[in-house]
Amino acid sequence: MRPPAEHVHWLFATGFLLLGLCLLAEAIVGVDVWRRRAWRAYLWPGAIFLVGVVMWPVTLASAWSPVHMFGHGWWAQVAMVAGATQLALVRGKLTSRYWTLMVPLALFSSGAATLLHDQGSWLFARSQFVHNLAGWALIGGAIFPLGQTFRPRSWVFNGGFAAVIIAAAVILYTDRDLAPIFGHLSPDAGVPRR
Amino acid sequence: MRRLLLVAALAALVLPSVALAHANIQGTTPGYRERVEAPPRAIVLKFDQRATALPGAIEVRAASGKLVPTPARTRPGDARAVEAPLPRLSKGAYTVRWRVLSVDGHVISGVYTFGVRHPAPPPTEAVGASGPTTAEHIVRWAYFLALALLVGGLGLRLLVVPRAAPAALERRLYAVTGIGVAAAVQIGIAAFLLRADGVLDVPFGRFLYADLQPIETGSRLGAAFIAMTLGYVLAASFLFLAWLLDRTVLLWPAFLLALGFASGFSISGHQASGPDSSWLSQLADWVHLSAALLWTGGLASLVLVLWPTAPGLRREAFSRFSRLATALVALLLAAGIYMSVLRLPQLDDLWSESYGQVLLVKLGLVAVALAWGALHHFLVRPALDRLAGEGLLVRVQRSLLGEGAVGMAILLVAAILVDTKPPPEPAAPPAQASTVAAPPRAPGGQPGAAGARRSRVLAGRKPATAGGLSGSAPRPPSAAGRAPRRASARALRRSTPPLRRAAPRP
Numbered sequence: 001m002r003p004p005a006e007h008v009h010w011l012f013a014t015g016f017l018l019l020g021l022c023l024l025a026e027a028i029v030g031v032d033v034w035r036r037r038a039w040r041a042y043l044w045p046g047a048i049f050l051v052g053v054v055m056w057p058v059t060l061a062s063a064w065s066p067v068h069m070f071g072h073g074w075w076a077q078v079a080m081v082a083g084a085t086q087l088a089l090v091r092g093k094l095t096s097r098y099w100t101l102m103v104p105l106a107l108f109s110s111g112a113a114t115l116l117h118d119q120g121s122w123l124f125a126r127s128q129f130v131h132n133l134a135g136w137a138l139i140g141g142a143i144f145p146l147g148q149t150f151r152p153r154s155w156v157f158n159g160g161f162a163a164v165i166i167a168a169a170v171i172l173y174t175d176r177d178l179a180p181i182f183g184h185l186s187p188d189a190g191v192p193r194r
Numbered sequence: 195m196r197r198l199l200l201v202a203a204l205a206a207l208v209l210p211s212v213a214l215a216h217a218n219i220q221g222t223t224p225g226y227r228e229r230v231e232a233p234p235r236a237i238v239l240k241f242d243q244r245a246t247a248l249p250g251a252i253e254v255r256a257a258s259g260k261l262v263p264t265p266a267r268t269r270p271g272d273a274r275a276v277e278a279p280l281p282r283l284s285k286g287a288y289t290v291r292w293r294v295l296s297v298d299g300h301v302i303s304g305v306y307t308f309g310v311r312h313p314a315p316p317p318t319e320a321v322g323a324s325g326p327t328t329a330e331h332i333v334r335w336a337y338f339l340a341l342a343l344l345v346g347g348l349g350l351r352l353l354v355v356p357r358a359a360p361a362a363l364e365r366r367l368y369a370v371t372g373i374g375v376a377a378a379v380q381i382g383i384a385a386f387l388l389r390a391d392g393v394l395d396v397p398f399g400r401f402l403y404a405d406l407q408p409i410e411t412g413s414r415l416g417a418a419f420i421a422m423t424l425g426y427v428l429a430a431s432f433l434f435l436a437w438l439l440d441r442t443v444l445l446w447p448a449f450l451l452a453l454g455f456a457s458g459f460s461i462s463g464h465q466a467s468g469p470d471s472s473w474l475s476q477l478a479d480w481v482h483l484s485a486a487l488l489w490t491g492g493l494a495s496l497v498l499v500l501w502p503t504a505p506g507l508r509r510e511a512f513s514r515f516s517r518l519a520t521a522l523v524a525l526l527l528a529a530g531i532y533m534s535v536l537r538l539p540q541l542d543d544l545w546s547e548s549y550g551q552v553l554l555v556k557l558g559l560v561a562v563a564l565a566w567g568a569l570h571h572f573l574v575r576p577a578l579d580r581l582a583g584e585g586l587l588v589r590v591q592r593s594l595l596g597e598g599a600v601g602m603a604i605l606l607v608a609a610i611l612v613d614t615k616p617p618p619e620p621a622a623p624p625a626q627a628s629t630v631a632a633p634p635r636a637p638g639g640q641p642g643a644a645g646a647r648r649s650r651v652l653a654g655r656k657p658a659t660a661g662g663l664s665g666s667a668p669r670p671p672s673a674a675g676r677a678p679r680r681a682s683a684r685a686l687r688r689s690t691p692p693l694r695r696a697a698p699r700p
Contacts, residue, residue, distance in 0.1 A: 065402060066404065
């Protein structure tokens with residue numbers, strides 16, 4: 001029995017929201033204060049790795065088309081890789097700070113996969129608007145973890161990264177149907193479903 | 195700040211409704227692989243958004259390949275449904291191929307099967323589905339190699355290398371097994387999509403938006419694909435945690451998952467889909483494959499991982515692996531002989547059937563590998579115990595590389611073998627001898643499906659033989675129903691050789 005797609009999106013959105021809030025808290029109080037409890041250092045990398053693992057059943061259930069499967073599979077893999085490298089850095093198994101580049105790479109490629117997974121112009125319908133917004137938010141948002149690689153204590157980069165994750169959560173919560181957005185812009189978009 | 199965040203979260207939570215992109219199919223009448231007792235009056239496809247019927251939007255073919263006239267149209271009063279009225283269908287299996295235009299401009303395609311007072315074949319055996327290609331052989335071989343690296347590397351670490359291993363050995367072992375598990379997941383997806391492409395038979399641009407649901411949910415291929423992918427993702431997670439936490443014990447679940455989910459080949463291969471399938475035949479298939487992966491993968495890991503990184507462990511590891519390999523070879527042979535007898539009851543099938551010929555090549559390579567292994571076990575191992583010099587160890591490495599290369603070649607032939615159809619069962623003893631040779635059989639066992647086969651051959655495509663991830667096809671039951679038991683089949687073959695030769699093979 002496959003759960004409705006929107007429920008699955010809400011589940012992931014909730015996970016991302018909690019993750020984003022934790023990152024925001026870390027950005028506000030600073031890394032030193034945040035890591036006074038050792039386990040907190042593992043919190044977001046562990047969570048993002050888990051998100052990647054949990055994304056696999058979703059990938060396999062996304063059999064509507066190969067392009068869906070590609071998109072979800074890519075997100076699952078980059079989440080696992082980004083989480084794994086961050087966990088290894090925290091644990092000391094990896095030492096080069098350049099391993100943190102996996103996070104901006106993951107965000108950038110996830111954005112590209114989002115755009116490819118549902119092509120269409122921004123204002124065709126709400127679904128396309130949300131996919132375009134999500135894709136470009138992730139691509140543009142990759143600048144923040146990129147900056148973190150070189151300025152790990154920067155409030156701007158840390159806060160910006162948290163904001164990107166929260167934005168991703170909000171986008172995952174929002175409508176992605178054929179309803180018109182900002183008025184009826186395309187006759188092909190059909191009528192609102194609600 | 196806290197209040198602001200709370201408001202933002204609540205605002206986000208009240209927004210959600212339906213998650214959509216382009217049109218997705220929500221249901222069909224008749225359903226995927228549904229067996230209906232009364233002929234359906236129409237094919238109806240229901241989508242989650244508006245869909246426009248293209249010319250020839252719904253194509254229905256009987257098992258013979260004959261096209262059933264079906265003028266498709268968008269359903270009056272429901273823009274999300276496309277329907278095609280049907281003439282009265284006779285008993286048999288039918289294939290439905292459809293394509294509609296989604297409102298976002300993408301053409302969505304799909305294929306499924308149903309049966310009228312007749313079991314519907316899996317979509318992998320739909321009329322028009324093509325058989326495994328050379329690319330699929332190569333991908334399957336790569337899949338075997340990836341699994342061998344994973345299973346063999348973990349097996350070497352857990353069963354051969356002592357508890358405390360040098361750090362360099364650990365690092366390389368994790369790298370090799372990590373590559374193995376990542377490749378297994380990626381290549382598994384590629385193998386599934388390649389097979390789906392053969393089933394859907396649409397251009398690449400349309401394949402990207404084609405419906406995979408019937409293939410994933412209605413065939414052994416789909417079941418094996420899901421099980422194996424999830425199993426290997428879990429194995430990858432345990433492997434990563436073992437490396438991260440320096441806990442070798444976490445390699446055990448990874449090893450058991452990797453071994454266990456290799457059975458995906460067994461649940462989707464010949465032994466599971468043939469009429470003589472039993473738990474014993476599937477178990478034999480799994481034992482055969484697992485032993486082969488552990489043997490060849492362990493050999494590769496011994497040469498590529500242990501030899502360069504742990505010189506002090508070479509003698510002991512070689513000796514231990516030699517003992518392990520002896521047990522693996524015994525399992526491999528026992529299961530292999532059992533399956534060969536099951537699939538090829540007649541000795542002459544070995545040279546008269548294409549399946550037998552490929553098996554013969556495999557047996558030849560296995561004989562070479564066995565001889566090589568015996569040389570290592572009976573000559574090299576005692577010599578290593580006697581001699582202290584390093585010279586012999588260098589030569590042993592080259593020799594192990596040679597044996598490993600033969601093992602890889604065996605996996606390649608195995609990849610081709612699982613795509614090759616075993617000889618069909620002879621037909622049931624007929625009431626009249628003349629009817630034995632006459633009724634042709636087709637994939638899926640639909641009576642009279644030779645026409646479908648002819649149509650595919652005319653279209654320049656190989657007929658479908660794939661019923662599983664291994665690309666293997668179930669042996670079709672005879673036109674008269676399920677194939678007879680093995681003993682009566684042998685008796686029939688002995689008594690009626692001219693008729694058997696005359697009967698066309700599916």
